[in-house]
Amino acid sequence: MNSLSMPAGSGPERETEREAATAMGRSRASLLRGLWYLAAPARNLRRGEMRPVTLLGEPVLLCRDRAGAVFALRDVCPHRGIPLRYGRFDGETVMCGYHGWRFDRSGTACEIPSLLPDQKVNLARIRCGAYRVAERQGLIWVFMPEQAGSAIGNGAEPPPVPEMPGLPETAMPGIVTSMAFPCTADHAAFGLMDPTHAAFVHTSWWWKRNARKLREKTKHFEPAPLGWRMVRHALPPENRAYRIFGEDVTTEIRYALPGLRIEQVQGSRHSAVGLTAITPVDAENTRVWQIFYWTLPWLAVLKPLALVLVRRFLDQDRQMVIKQQHGLPHADRLMLVNDADMQARWFDRLSREWERAQAEDRAFANPLQPQTLRWRS
Ligand code: FES
Ligand SMILES: [Fe+2]
Incomplete structure (x- = not known):
């Protein structure tokens, strides 16, 4: 298996390392419109x-x-x-x-x-x-809208407004916070769907102190509107923290253009939804939103503490992109390697298909196929 080859059945995914590297190296600010x-x-x-x-x-x-x-x-x-x-x-x-x-x-x-x-x-x-x-x-x-500056009334009907699953339209988030990331929306988005940085970046005395003990992960993915989802799966019942949601606690993570990650945890009694949203300020700056909803009323008392932890977590990502800016001008080519970087490649493919569909004035066609990814994290 070469460094970018994929499990059988993933025909369109078979690219050479060079091709994939070029796709990533082009990592331009894609300010996707019509979203x-x-x-x-x-x-x-x-x-x-x-x-x-x-x-x-x-x-x-x-x-x-x-x-x-x-x-x-x-x-x-x-x-x-x-x-x-x-x-x-x-x-x-x-x-x-x-x-x-x-x-x-x-x-x-x-x-x-x-x-x-x-x-x-x-x-x-x-x-x-x-x-x-x-x-x-x-x-x-x-x-x-598709045309910059044209405002209301041009182009195709907008896609549906992003919605948090399992919550009424009147639901209010318990936590809303955001940070300015000095990077393109692409790099901010890649960070969202990068499953292997957590062990190295999101470490602290209260969270994953033994961060470098990597474990093998196998996750199933399938196409979803404007993106893909990690197929709903059960959370380990031995993890006591999940019991606050009741029995049979499951989770689903959905990724969608233009840079949304929506995670829903659902149990027999309660549910919670986390939204990360990437909003490009301009070509070089991005606002990253972190939002949480939950149906457990007593969690409200933990809000101040949770907000501190959420911001700390988000800032760990932000510090990495600040450091990344010190190297990017000198990096002529970046790499997307194997399953761990597959979701970044999917995001890149979806973005390109979105732009092409607009340029050719046709409907967007999701190019992804169901796939199982394996990595250590
Ligand atoms: S600049 Fe004259 S009314 Fe706005
Ligand atoms: Fe992160």
Whole structure:
């Protein structure tokens, strides 16, 4: 078996080491468009508030109106280009701080204060632009359309808004936190689906102190919408921690474009969902979100401690990508080796297929096949 050969039946996966290395070496910032991105936790945006965020290099202004509905404008005034965030929001429309032009939730001008009654301007043609927004399960998602800057109304219908399994639409996360990673979205995403760094990176006195004792793992995977999933399997009943969920505790991990990892633990009494979401700020910077939901009410008391631990964990990943930046400019070629790196390769293939489908104006076709991967971690 050469270093990248795969178990039988994985025909399309058979690439030479050179080909795979090239795919990874190209590790460009793929700012995939035509997808939903996690922009902010719902609780960070109160009624009558606006909040600027940068998504895929575009300035976006999130606003929650008086009635509680969220909308998103392109955060640039079409008059002289000043960001609208420096203006004012009355809970209905956003007024630019420079000359007072006012924009509604569709991103269309609705008032230009300097105009006299006999000076006619077609306001409907003056637009800052707006984005599709969805608020689900305590999270605000923004759809980044295929064409940059074109905002609402172009291109194909968006794919479904990402949803956390087994939870109602009104579910609120118990923990929401994020960190700025100074790396491309690809490198942040590879970190998500890399099963073998944990033993070396996520070590501490309270968690896996004997980190280097590697154990053999065998996991089954199958294609899923916009990605793949690790097939649901039982968690070891001898691990007492899982008993808080009840009997027959199982887990499923799903990975999807544009960089989502959704893990669900389900028992006879309770369930928990963890979401990691990669949101590119621009080509070189990425926000990594870590979010947890659970149905065990008493867990709320552990929230402050859990938040500290979650942030510590996330920061361990962040420190690695900071160090990685010191080497990347000198690395002409990177490698994806064997089963341990297979998911990174799947992600790369899916990203390329997504871009190709858009360029060829056709439906995305998931190129993955069911497969079993083995590694030591
Ligand atoms: S720059 Fe916005 S109203 Fe003039
Ligand atoms: Fe990690």
